[in-house]
Amino acid sequence: MVKKWRIVTFFVVVLLLGGLISQTVMNTAKGINLGLDLQGGFEVLYEVSPTEEDEELTDETMQATVSALNERVNVLGVSQPNITIEGENRIRVQLAGVEDQQSARELLSTEADLSFRDIDDNERMSGEALEENGASVGFNQANEPVVMVTLKDADRFGEVTGNIINEYERGNDRLVIWLDYEEGDSFAEEIGKEDPKYLSAPTMPQSGEPIYSKDVQIEGDFELQEAEYIAEVLNAGSLPVEMEEIYSNAVGASLGEKAMDNTIFAGLIGVALILAYMLVYYRFMGVVAAITLSAYIYIVLLIFNWMQGVLTLPGIAALILGVGMAVDANIITYERVKEEIRSGKTIMSAFKSGTRRSLSTIMDANITTILAAGVLFYYGTSSVQGFAVMLIVSILTSFLTAVYGSRLLLGLWVNSRIFNKKPRVFGVKENEINEL
Amino acid sequence: MNFNTDKRFIPFVKHRKKFFSFSIIFALVGIILLFTAGLNLGIDFQSGSKVEVMSDDSFTAEQVKDDFAEAGSGYEPDEITLAGDSNEMAHASFVGMLGQDEIAEIQTYFIDKYGEEPSVNTVSSLVGKELAQNALISVLIASVGIILYVTIRFEFWYGVASIAALMHDAFFIIVVFSIVQFEVNVPFIAAVLTIVGYSINDTIVTFDRIRENMREQEEIETFDDLAHVVDVSLNQTLARSINTVLTVVFAAGAIFFLGGEAIRSFSFALLVGLIAGTYSSLFLASQLWLSWKWKSLQREKNKPKEKDPEDLEPEI
Numbered sequence: 001m002v003k004k005w006r007i008v009t010f011f012v013v014v015l016l017l018g019g020l021i022s023q024t025v026m027n028t029a030k031g032i033n034l035g036l037d038l039q040g041g042f043e044v045l046y047e048v049s050p051t052e053e054d055e056e057l058t059d060e061t062m063q064a065t066v067s068a069l070n071e072r073v074n075v076l077g078v079s080q081p082n083i084t085i086e087g088e089n090r091i092r093v094q095l096a097g098v099e100d101q102q103s104a105r106e107l108l109s110t111e112a113d114l115s116f117r118d119i120d121d122n123e124r125m126s127g128e129a130l131e132e133n134g135a136s137v138g139f140n141q142a143n144e145p146v147v148m149v150t151l152k153d154a155d156r157f158g159e160v161t162g163n164i165i166n167e168y169e170r171g172n173d174r175l176v177i178w179l180d181y182e183e184g185d186s187f188a189e190e191i192g193k194e195d196p197k198y199l200s201a202p203t204m205p206q207s208g209e210p211i212y213s214k215d216v217q218i219e220g221d222f223e224l225q226e227a228e229y230i231a232e233v234l235n236a237g238s239l240p241v242e243m244e245e246i247y248s249n250a251v252g253a254s255l256g257e258k259a260m261d262n263t264i265f266a267g268l269i270g271v272a273l274i275l276a277y278m279l280v281y282y283r284f285m286g287v288v289a290a291i292t293l294s295a296y297i298y299i300v301l302l303i304f305n306w307m308q309g310v311l312t313l314p315g316i317a318a319l320i321l322g323v324g325m326a327v328d329a330n331i332i333t334y335e336r337v338k339e340e341i342r343s344g345k346t347i348m349s350a351f352k353s354g355t356r357r358s359l360s361t362i363m364d365a366n367i368t369t370i371l372a373a374g375v376l377f378y379y380g381t382s383s384v385q386g387f388a389v390m391l392i393v394s395i396l397t398s399f400l401t402a403v404y405g406s407r408l409l410l411g412l413w414v415n416s417r418i419f420n421k422k423p424r425v426f427g428v429k430e431n432e433i434n435e436l
Numbered sequence: 437m438n439f440n441t442d443k444r445f446i447p448f449v450k451h452r453k454k455f456f457s458f459s460i461i462f463a464l465v466g467i468i469l470l471f472t473a474g475l476n477l478g479i480d481f482q483s484g485s486k487v488e489v490m491s492d493d494s495f496t497a498e499q500v501k502d503d504f505a506e507a508g509s510g511y512e513p514d515e516i517t518l519a520g521d522s523n524e525m526a527h528a529s530f531v532g533m534l535g536q537d538e539i540a541e542i543q544t545y546f547i548d549k550y551g552e553e554p555s556v557n558t559v560s561s562l563v564g565k566e567l568a569q570n571a572l573i574s575v576l577i578a579s580v581g582i583i584l585y586v587t588i589r590f591e592f593w594y595g596v597a598s599i600a601a602l603m604h605d606a607f608f609i610i611v612v613f614s615i616v617q618f619e620v621n622v623p624f625i626a627a628v629l630t631i632v633g634y635s636i637n638d639t640i641v642t643f644d645r646i647r648e649n650m651r652e653q654e655e656i657e658t659f660d661d662l663a664h665v666v667d668v669s670l671n672q673t674l675a676r677s678i679n680t681v682l683t684v685v686f687a688a689g690a691i692f693f694l695g696g697e698a699i700r701s702f703s704f705a706l707l708v709g710l711i712a713g714t715y716s717s718l719f720l721a722s723q724l725w726l727s728w729k730w731k732s733l734q735r736e737k738n739k740p741k742e743k744d745p746e747d748l749e750p751e752i
Contacts, residue, residue, distance in 0.1 A: 040553070101553065102540045109536060245536065246560040250543070252553035254490060262696030270690030274683045281679065313699050314626045317691065321630055321706075324684035325637070328676075331683075332641065335676045361644040364589055368582050368640055369633040375578040376629050379570045387626045391633070 006416035010409060014291060021298045028298070031305045034096060035312030035386065038260040040253030041096035044108065046243035048089045057089055057241070064240050069093060071236035072107050082310065091243070096310070101250055107229070109245070110180055112238040114149070116160065117176045118168070119187050119201075124160045124175070127238055129153065131214075135234035137227045140219055145227040147199075147218040149234065154214045162210035173204040177218055179230065199230070263316050270320055271297070274327055282334050284425045285410065289330040292405040296326045299397045304390070314387035322394025325369070329402035332365075333358040334426075341423050344434045351414045355407050362403060366395050448670045449663040452723035459604065459720060466611035473614050478621035481559075481568055485534040486527060487513075488555040489546050494523040504528060507545035508538070519697045533558045571625045575606065575632060582636055590647055593728045598639040601713075601721035605635040608712035609705050616704075623702035631709030634684070638717040641676065645669040646722065659730055666726050670718060681714045 036043055048065060050057050062085050073081040073095065082094040098104045114127040134150030151157050164173050176187050177199045190196035200220040205211065222230070275293065278286035300319060304311065337354030341347065370392055377388035419425050423433065478486075489500070497516045504511040513528035534542070539556050546554045579599050586595035606628050613620055646669040656662050688710060692703035 102543060105536055105540070245533075245558070247558065248539070249555075249557045250539065250553075251555040252488075252490065254552050258490075259696055259699075262694060263691065263699065266690045266694035266696075267687075269694060270687035273686035273690065277679075277683060277686065314623055314702070317623075317626070317699060317702060317706075318630070320687045320691065321634075321684070324634075324680070324687055327683045328637070328680040331676050331679045335673075335679075339672070357648075361641055364644055365637040365640045368585060368636045371581050371585060372578045372629065372633040372636060375574045375581065379574040379577070384571070384622065384626050384629070387630075391630070 002418045003416045006412045007418065010412040013409065013412075017291070017295060021294065025298055025301070028301050028305050032301065033308065033310045034260070035310045035315070036094060036096040036249070036251050036256065037313045038256050038311065039097045040251050040256040041094070041098050042101050042105070042248065042250035043092065043094045044105070044245055044249075045086070045247035046091045046093070046109075047246045048091055048241045048243050051240065051242055061240050062089075062091070065091060065243075068237050068239050069108060072233065073104075075232045075236060076104050076107065090246075094310075097253075103229075107233065109243060110233055111242065112233045112236065113180055114234060114238075115178050115181050117178060117181065117187070118164055119172055119174050119176060121176075121181075121186055123181075124164070125156065127234075129156060130234065132237070133235050135231040137224070137231050138217065140217065144219070145222050145224045147220070147222065147227050147230050147234075149216050149218065151214045151216060154212050157214070157216065158210045158212035161204060165204050165208060165210060171203065174201045175204070176201040177220075179233075259313060263313060267316060267320050271323055274323060278327065278330070281427065282330075283427050284413075284419075285330075285334045285337070285427070288406055288409045289327065289334075289402075291409060292330070292401045293323060293326055295405055296398055296401040297323070299401065300390075300394055303393050303397065307389075307393075309389060309393075310386060311390075312386045314384070315390040318387050318390035319394060322391065322398055325366070325395055326398030326402040328365075329362045329398060330406055332361055333403070333406060336361075338426055338428050341426060341428045342432050342434060347419050347421070347423065347426070348414055348417070351410065359403065362399070366399055370395050445667070445671055446674070447667055448718065449667050449723060449726060452719070452726070455719040455723065462611070463604075463607065466607060466614070469611060469614045473617070475610070475614050475620045476617045478619040478624075481565070481620065484532060485530040485556065485558040487530070487534075487542060488525065488527050488557075489550065490525050490552045490554070491550040492524065494518075495526040496523070497526075500526045500528055503546070503549065504542070508541045511538075511542065525697065533560055568625070571629065575629065578632065579603075586640070586643075590643060593725055593732065594643045594647070597721050597725040597728065598636060598643065600724055601639050601716040602632050602635045604716045604720060605631050605709055605712040608716075609709045612708045613705065618701045618704060621701060623699060624705050627702045627705035627709065630706060631713060634710065635713040635716065638677065638680070638713050639721045642670060642673050642717050642722055643725070645673050646725070656733065662726060662730055662733075666722050670722055674718075677714060677718060681710055685710055 048057065048062065050061070066083050066085060069083050069091070070081065073083070073093075076095070076098060082092075082096075084092050086092050093108060095104055112127075114130060115123050116125040116129075117123050129151050131150040131152050136148045138146050138148040140146050161175065164175055168174075174187075178185070178197070179199055181198075185197055187198065187201065190198055191201070200218050202219065218230075271293070275286075275290045278289045278293075280286070282289065297319070300322065309315075333355055336358040337351055340350035340354045340357075343350075345353065373388045373391040373395070377385055377392070413419060423430060489495075489503075495518055497518065500516050500518075501513065504513055511530075514531050515529045517527045519525040519527060534556065539558070543554055543556065546552070579602065582602075583592075583595035583599055586598055609628055609631060613624070646666060649665045649669050649672075650656075653661070653665050656665075685707065688703050688706040691699060692707055695703055
């Protein structure tokens, strides 16, 4: 007696699955964040040290630095910035898909430390005197863009300007405004240059009176863009630390795209070869394997999308390797079922004991691989970690689809009894079967 | 029981000495090679910078050199390699890190000239060393974990033999990379670690069958009894071993031939590792287990029987 409803169920399940996958796979694939090696962008690993030598680097300082960097990255409008603390004194910044890499880099590493100095480079007032979020872009009488900053205290500025007026002769009474003054920079050297390092160096007013004002206008022959940049950097806040680049990786957008196209094409060919081989070698069971493999790829993409994972080149490689693991689980089961059929069991009981006995093999093999991937995740750095995450997701998913998915689909056919006494469907010849 | 039903019964154990000698010779050659030729370490493992440029036309090394000289003073690549189907890509490496301003200068120059943004990678030696160290530590920790797991699920000697196979495979890849002098970079490490996982997977599947057949074998009297179990198990799992490695080779091979420059060394390492992994699980792992297991059985026999033998060998 052939139970037809089981076969009908099989086709219903396959059709539903096919419908679901074909309807949603494009959206799922598009929703996955691509790493910078696939869409261009850059990554910098900074070593962080405290601004003052005797200070210690605390967790709070590191957190504050990350927040400040995040603020700055927001200025750029990058969609998926990834800023993480590594170890005790490292910060990794990954900006995938950023269009202007150079200004992004500059923006990140500037300390945004505004200082007011005299012409002998002595600091008269530091950036701490600035009101938070007090910087903006304005225009002077000549309609040139200027940077406007607001100070916390008008009296303080009056005192500073008063001192300069008293100490210096007319003409030398300049207040030099620096962004990111570094040890060794000097006003005397820079003043002759076409593009000096300081922002501006205004002289004191003709009247000789100190300026008691909260609002300071910095005129530095800025382009509008430049003025906007300075204002934004000042508002984003200065970094509480010094950062040095120890690793950087910049990928051009078209190089990234090329890598991705190549890898996806290669992956498709690889998967097609695997499916063809399975179909030829395992006949009907190969069809089931092909269905569960498609489901596997779809589910991995779906999970990766939910996890907000970032797909990188090694990640794609792990995905394809996962296909191999999923195929392996199928192969182990099918070989076992074939063996049981050869030993003379009926198709139904061979299927039952074959799937049961292969399960522990697959379990042990998968658990040891997950163990290795787990260690890799724990000790690896960014790209190795991405690989490990993908490998773990792949193994778990392949376990689900290749063990339970295959068993369910194949079970529907086997238990319908349509294959009773037809070992050839499973790739076993009649003369290979032992009589019990 | 269906022992010996397959017409093509391959006596693996008979030839084990040959495989052992081959592997020992290979290991010795490998060690000598590592000390003499060494590895072609990419900039991930030594302080340096790598610039990758792309153009619509093909490059020549001379032209790339001139371009860098034109981009700014003092840019002299230490090595230039061309890549791509028609040499439309070029990699230039520099000893020492390029600074932020230098990178900006180079990028601007190449964008102006070729309309493509070059990729720039810089690494301080510290970072590369740490990475290699971390990878080594990970493998060691993973090995201990695997031995523990396998000892619990199987038996101690299975664990040790599977780690021997794993080390063999990882070492094999490293030696082959020393021979062909491909660049060793971060993805290479990922590939070695993948093979470590695959090798374990492969070995465990074979061991699982040996364990099962050991349960069914009534008594192990002679070395040949034990050897027979191993041979039968290997032959039973042979179809699976070959089919699995073939399918994974399809995937890895497709990435190697079609996947482009970025992951070529990764996929090459995978391919080499797959071959090594299949070799080691067919010809080394089980045979090592056989030798060790037999010796430990001999020791058990020679011991005065005080304890209950079940305490000593719970798996049999």
